[in-house]
């Protein structure tokens with residue numbers, strides 16, 4: 459029963475990917491929670507331009523297309 463093993467592996471992988479994306483917080487979000495500004499250079503540069511760093515904060519949901 460190779461297929462069952464394969465399905466289990468796929469489910470485990472999906473669960474792992476799902477949990478990591480759900481719990482994934484960007485460095486900036488973590489810093490915000492602690493009441494700090496993100497210390498990453500790329501984020502500081504983005505913050506100077508009143509933006510969020512797109513490298514560390516990829517858009518999670520599609521708002522408009």
Ligand SMILES: [Zn+2]
Pocket residue numbers: 484485486487496497498501511514
């Ligand atoms: Zn950051």
Ligand SMILES: [Zn+2]
Pocket residue numbers: 498499500501502511512513514515
């Ligand atoms: Zn960044």
